[in-house]
Amino acid sequence: MTTFEITGASAADMELIRCWADEEGWNPGGSDRFAFAVADPEGFLVGRLGGEPVACISAVRYGAGFGFIGFYIARPSFRGQGYGIRLWDAAMRRLDGRLVGLDGVVAQQDNYRKSGFRHAWNNIRYEGVPRGEGGDGGRVEVVDAASLPFARLAAYDRRFFPEPRDAFLSAWTALPGRTALAAVRDGRIEGLGVIRPGSAAHRIGPLYAADTEVAAALLRGLSRSAPGAAVTVDVPDANPDAAPLFESLGLAPAFETARMYTGPAPELPLAELFGVTSLELG
Numbered sequence: 001m002t003t004f005e006i007t008g009a010s011a012a013d014m015e016l017i018r019c020w021a022d023e024e025g026w027n028p029g030g031s032d033r034f035a036f037a038v039a040d041p042e043g044f045l046v047g048r049l050g051g052e053p054v055a056c057i058s059a060v061r062y063g064a065g066f067g068f069i070g071f072y073i074a075r076p077s078f079r080g081q082g083y084g085i086r087l088w089d090a091a092m093r094r095l096d097g098r099l100v101g102l103d104g105v106v107a108q109q110d111n112y113r114k115s116g117f118r119h120a121w122n123n124i125r126y127e128g129v130p131r132g133e134g135g136d137g138g139r140v141e142v143v144d145a146a147s148l149p150f151a152r153l154a155a156y157d158r159r160f161f162p163e164p165r166d167a168f169l170s171a172w173t174a175l176p177g178r179t180a181l182a183a184v185r186d187g188r189i190e191g192l193g194v195i196r197p198g199s200a201a202h203r204i205g206p207l208y209a210a211d212t213e214v215a216a217a218l219l220r221g222l223s224r225s226a227p228g229a230a231v232t233v234d235v236p237d238a239n240p241d242a243a244p245l246f247e248s249l250g251l252a253p254a255f256e257t258a259r260m261y262t263g264p265a266p267e268l269p270l271a272e273l274f275g276v277t278s279l280e281l282g
Contacts, residue, residue, distance in 0.1 A: 024073060029178075040062075045090060056087070057087050070282075088115075120238070124243060127232045129223075129230050130249045131249060153189070177197055190210040193222050207233060208272055
């Protein structure tokens with residue numbers, strides 16, 4: 001009988017997981033795995049059948065009380081044989097005792113509900129080439145995020161996430177090939193955005209902004225780093241101003257996921273959340 005075992009992911013496995021996600025049509029960022037690895041080096045699991053990788057999942061721990069599930073993939077020829085659920089159970093055991101979040105594809109949402117997850121909001125992926133130059137955000141100044149003290153960026157990001165994630169954020173904003181911009185007004189950070197290359201389009205996330213004017217200024221600034229390229233943003237419908245903004249800029253909905261939690265949703269400033277950081281790690 002061929003043995004099924006669950007192991008931690010190696011560096012080679014992390015690239016394999018990225019390729020599997022690409023095949024699923026998720027358009028992962030090309031260098032995302034390097035930031036993922038520092039978020040929680042032991043948080044990525046691979047199911048192997050006779051030594052061959054056949055399934056994967058991430059179960060990343062943040063701080064003392066939060067966790068996030070992502071990258072839940074079984075290879076098509078191995079689905080329906082119980083390998084995926086064994087990996088799922090191992091991931092959930094790793095996050096036992098924590099509030100757990102995930103962004104679930106439509107086909108899996110009923111299964112997540114059976115595991116105790118509750119719907120919080122939908123993320124709609126908007127995609128396209130942003131049009132028009134428009135305004136500059138009024139009195140807001142858009143600057144290279146690296147020009148600001150990192151402690152200020154981390155404190156700002158902390159408003160939008162249940163636990164600190166400084167190591168992840170440091171890598172996420174500074175990896176080669178990506179651009180991170182901050183919006184500053186009267187000495188305050190009022191927005192933050194990151195763009196990075198993906199397989200099919202440039203990914204933007206996070207996109208935090210005090211209002212739609214700031215969000216538009218950041219989006220245009222980020223897009224200038226990839227002129228003429230299509231971009232994608234995963235937009236929470238819990239922010240009613242977000243979708244109309246992206247539609248006015250020429251982006252169109254492509255698909256959706258649901259943000260779900262095992263308990264009450266964290267209290268976040270959703271009116272300022274225009275794009276989630278990552279569907280895989282929150």
